[in-house]
Amino acid sequence: MAGYLVSDERKVTTRRFIEMKQKGEKISMLTSYDFTTAGIVDRAGIDGILIGDSASNVMVGNATTLPMTVDQMIYHARSVVNAVKRALVVCDMPFGSYQTGIHDGVYNAIRIMKESGCDAVKIEGGVEILDTVKAILDAGIPVMAHLGLTPQSINKFGGYAVRAKEDKEAQKLMSDAIALADAGCFGVTLEKVPAALAEKVTASINVPTIGIGAGNHCDGQVLVVADMLGMTQGFSPRFLRRYANLNEVMTDAIGQYVADVKSGDFPNDKESY
Numbered sequence: 001m002a003g004y005l006v007s008d009e010r011k012v013t014t015r016r017f018i019e020m021k022q023k024g025e026k027i028s029m030l031t032s033y034d035f036t037t038a039g040i041v042d043r044a045g046i047d048g049i050l051i052g053d054s055a056s057n058v059m060v061g062n063a064t065t066l067p068m069t070v071d072q073m074i075y076h077a078r079s080v081v082n083a084v085k086r087a088l089v090v091c092d093m094p095f096g097s098y099q100t101g102i103h104d105g106v107y108n109a110i111r112i113m114k115e116s117g118c119d120a121v122k123i124e125g126g127v128e129i130l131d132t133v134k135a136i137l138d139a140g141i142p143v144m145a146h147l148g149l150t151p152q153s154i155n156k157f158g159g160y161a162v163r164a165k166e167d168k169e170a171q172k173l174m175s176d177a178i179a180l181a182d183a184g185c186f187g188v189t190l191e192k193v194p195a196a197l198a199e200k201v202t203a204s205i206n207v208p209t210i211g212i213g214a215g216n217h218c219d220g221q222v223l224v225v226a227d228m229l230g231m232t233q234g235f236s237p238r239f240l241r242r243y244a245n246l247n248e249v250m251t252d253a254i255g256q257y258v259a260d261v262k263s264g265d266f267p268n269d270k271e272s273y
Ligand code: KIV
Pocket: 031, 050, 051, 052, 053, 054, 055, 092, 189, 191, 212, 222, 223, 224
């Protein structure tokens, strides 16, 4: 229920995420980028919805997440917020919106919160951005961290391979996660890292880890909704379980519509005024 100092008790909060970890209750998250999909995802009982900058790939067809702008993220996030009644809504801070310094990071996080109405932001990076993360938290904005394969750094990594397989990178990831959790982040996304490392990180911090390609010991899981519904094609990483083949369902339905229009079967009398 919206209104002055009235909170909706059914709404999932960042505090609830932490309580779920404490109780050993797994956290389910999916991405969404538009009103219609977000409404379906929310009504199906998801705990958290991420407006990922993967919108760049999924919605726009770009090869990377780098082109996404703050205005575009706000547009997608507003569309999702308009649909969601229960899930925690987290919006990615896109490439270039915080790497330039603390002021820009806080300014853009405030814009995203104010103009989209989302509940929290997610930000890629470790101790390099700790001061910016602290400043965003100081502004009263909940932050989810994102470690491991951070797609905004794809040009530095040179590919989408599993991260932190070597000791040095694994140790840095662990200390990054501890520093970000200690700073007050309410969760840490772990993308494409060895399951054993994700398990250790999960045991070492008191806020939930949300894994994507990080094994079964994370406190929760996130997938890109278009991938798990089988809408996207030609993307089959090991971590992706497809729960539907919407590509086939949609292609069949659209093919049938085309045939009905061509044959004159659609619209019939009942479908006419
Ligand atoms: O942008 C995104 O969808 C993400 C998830 C893959 C975690 O960051």
